[in-house]
Amino acid sequence: MPPSAPPDDATALLRWRALLAAAALSLALALALLLPGLVRCAMLPADADEHLCQVSPSLSGGLRLAVLLWGLWLGAALMQHRLPREQPARPWGLAVQIAALTLVALAVNRGLHAIGPLDGSITPYTLQILLTFSSCVCLGLDYREHGRRRAADADSLQRSEQEHARQLDAARAALLQAQVEPHFLFNTLAHLRRLARTDAAAAHAMLVDLRRYLDAALPGLRQAQVPLARELELVRAFLALHQRRIGAERLTLHYDIAPGLDDVIVPSTCLLTLAENAIKHGIAPQVSGGEIAVRARPDADDPRLLRLEVADTGAGMSSGSGSGTGLATLRARLAALSPDARLSLHLNQPHGLVARVQIPWPSP
Structure with missing residues (x-):
């Protein structure tokens, strides 16, 4: 997206603060221009030739010169927005502006007698x-x-780059999220098929859990972030199916959820990924479970x-702990979410593993 042109600057130049600043600068320049003449006349000896200081600079002369300079600035400010913006027309526009202001200044100077x-x-x-x-x-x-337009262009480009970066992060997060696939569904369906032949009641209960899982999972498939309550519902259904x-x-399953966190927004499937990792690498390899x-x-x-x-x-x-695709994907998603978001693994006591996700949240 190309940078947008900055708004017209005529209004800013004609505000009272800008007018006062221009008047003060004009007065300062006028006095600075008169200062050499004042010093020269002041340093002449008493018996010096009077022609050496024919025109003694005065305060009234400085004020007239300041008014002339301020009038030039005001005229240039009024004509500024009429100048063509593109090359090569702008240099010609500047030349016409300078010539027009010079002619106006000659006419004004005939009444002020500020110069000449x-x-x-x-x-x-x-x-x-x-x-x-x-x-x-x-x-x-x-x-x-020119400087204002360049600053506006730079600001527009920066906003555009930030928007593109945000869109890129969102696309990267969506891609990484799409890689999180519940492979257990194939095993669940196979187990459900076996149960349907041997234990209809157990198959029905498992089918209820599977539907509960899908009801929780499907709405969040295209969402990068979800409320914690929905994520917990997904994890409960997932672990119930495995149980x-x-x-x-x-x-054996335990849940320890602090109150008041249901509406906190978290990365979708973050707890699901940790639960999948706990089942696959923690519980499944052990005959006794856990x-x-x-x-x-x-x-x-x-x-x-x-x-x-x-x-x-x-x-x-x-x-190999922590090097799987699921945890690597989750780490990348957290890095795109915030510099403070992180995933870490810790030893559990007396044995096992604790997978921990820490994310910024609007704490009370």
């Missing part, structure tokens, strides 16, 4: 001075306008963070 002979006649010196003043004013405002599949005697605890609470060390944990009493940490 006291009778207001036009001399090469007067023309040269007024042309120089007009050029300085017009080129100064043009330089200001039915491998047996309640082999898998326990899985799902916890959510404000972080005790940093209240700005929300701590989500899935702890198991399974096989524990191995050399």
